[in-house]
Amino acid sequence: MTDAEYLSSAFGRTFLRLHRLMDRRMADQGASFARTKLLLYIGHQGPTRAADIADFFGHAPRTVTEAIDGLERDGLVRREPDKLDRRAKRVLLTDAGRAAAAATEPVRARLIAQVFGPLSETEREQLSAIIAKLATAIEAQEDAAALPPLACR
Amino acid sequence: MTDAEYLSSAFGRTFLRLHRLMDRRMADQGASFARTKLLLYIGHQGPTRAADIADFFGHAPRTVTEAIDGLERDGLVRREPDKLDRRAKRVLLTDAGRAAAAATEPVRARLIAQVFGPLSETEREQLSAIIAKLATAIEAQEDAAALPPLACR
DNA sequence: AAAGATTGATTTTTCAATCTTC
DNA sequence: GAAGATTGAAAAATCAATCTTT
Numbered sequence: 379m380t381d382a383e384y385l386s387s388a389f390g391r392t393f394l395r396l397h398r399l400m401d402r403r404m405a406d407q408g409a410s411f412a413r414t415k416l417l418l419y420i421g422h423q424g425p426t427r428a429a430d431i432a433d434f435f436g437h438a439p440r441t442v443t444e445a446i447d448g449l450e451r452d453g454l455v456r457r458e459p460d461k462l463d464r465r466a467k468r469v470l471l472t473d474a475g476r477a478a479a480a481a482t483e484p485v486r487a488r489l490i491a492q493v494f495g496p497l498s499e500t501e502r503e504q505l506s507a508i509i510a511k512l513a514t515a516i517e518a519q520e521d522a523a524a525l526p527p528l529a530c531r
Numbered sequence: 532m533t534d535a536e537y538l539s540s541a542f543g544r545t546f547l548r549l550h551r552l553m554d555r556r557m558a559d560q561g562a563s564f565a566r567t568k569l570l571l572y573i574g575h576q577g578p579t580r581a582a583d584i585a586d587f588f589g590h591a592p593r594t595v596t597e598a599i600d601g602l603e604r605d606g607l608v609r610r611e612p613d614k615l616d617r618r619a620k621r622v623l624l625t626d627a628g629r630a631a632a633a634a635t636e637p638v639r640a641r642l643i644a645q646v647f648g649p650l651s652e653t654e655r656e657q658l659s660a661i662i663a664k665l666a667t668a669i670e671a672q673e674d675a676a677a678l679p680p681l682a683c684r
Numbered sequence: 685a686a687a688g689a690t691t692g693a694t695t696t697t698t699c700a701a702t703c704t705t706c
Numbered sequence: 707g708a709a710g711a712t713t714g715a716a717a718a719a720t721c722a723a724t725c726t727t728t
Contacts, residue, residue: 380655382647383640388662391589393546395669398589398698401717405699412718429688436544436551441719443690448717465688465727487536493668494535497661502533504657508650509541515646516548547719554695554720563720565696582710594697596712601695618705618710687728695720706709 396493403489407482409454414486416445417454417471417479425458425468454478549646556642560635562607567639569598570607570624570632578611578621607631 400411409417419434420426432442446469449455454475460466471479497505553564562570572587573579585595599622602608607628613619624632650658 380652380659382643382655385647385650385655385658385662386643388659388666389546390550392662392666392669393542394697395589395673396665397543398591399669399673401698410698410717427688428690436548437718438551438720439689440691440721444718460688463688463728467689489672490535490539492672493665494538496664496668497538499533501657501661501664502535502538504654505538505661506533506541508654508658508661509538509545511649511654512549512646513541513545515649516545516552519642519645520548520552551720558721563695580710581712590696591698592711593699593713597696613710616706616710620711685728687726689724689726691724692722693720696718698715698717700714702711702713704709704711706707 400486400489404482404485407485409478409482411486412445413449413454414479414482416449417475418483418486420455420469421471421476421479425470427460427466427468429466431469449475553639553642557635557638560638562631562635564639565598566602566607567632567635569602570628571636571639573608573622574624574629574632578623580613580619580621582619584622602628 397411404411404414415435416431419431423430428439428442428446431437431446432439435442437445446455446457450457452474453472455469456472457467457469460468494502550564557564557567568588569584572584576583581592581595581599584590584599585592588595590598599608599610603610605627606625608622609625610620610622613621647655
């Protein structure tokens, strides 16, 4: 089975399953998959704006605000005003945030290695190329949707 | 970039983006991606039990109940008691449900064709094989998590 | 007008617990 | 006890609208 229908279905199911596994494993360590990814990104980037986070992960603005709220509620990040742009805020890790990231990061890394590790170098290159091609096709469709339908042009 | 970290990240981002695009396109037609997938599955299977739906999509039981609730609220499906097993219920499409599926199905099919169509036959076979390998690795990890940690055995 | 962030309402998803029936 | 379905509480994601600053 290699038709588009099957691939789409298998792609989605596999992603969801991986996501759930990640989440379960990492929640045991104190921070969910989504939270750990965010903590790691902020830790790596330094004080980060919400818009940059949304861009990087491909999330809607609301998703990011919600995520930061959760992390802030638990004392893992802090919001600070951006000195150069009064519209913006910078999100940065607290000590507790750094500790949480340090605790979950190895679990995340090991699980990713265990899941993607079995792929051969060739397969990894294939997957990388295929994902890039899919991303291009998705982009084209996103742009197409932004335009009015043919009948109206 | 073909390391596990990058692949995992790209895989997730691409899935999310595709999912959002699908959802947006199909919501315009009256039923979201998740709902259409469910309607199509039920339409194809005939009166279906919730547990079978959960199995097929890899969802948690709660997810399925919630989804059916939403579809039932909008009059797209109906629950009927299973005559052979009084624990179970059968979910089946109403006329409105069949109509909704018929309206969104072509949109879904076209979009999937547009996104996965650009892949060559070779690439599709590669992707299919890679996904199967990932699924196997994920399964192994799910089973590993079900066992007590090494120190306890 | 556009960019950055937030809020309100909703959907989709998860885990954990419960209830009925097998 | 296990299987099928549901419920409660919550996280994670969406869109659309709003508010401030650029």
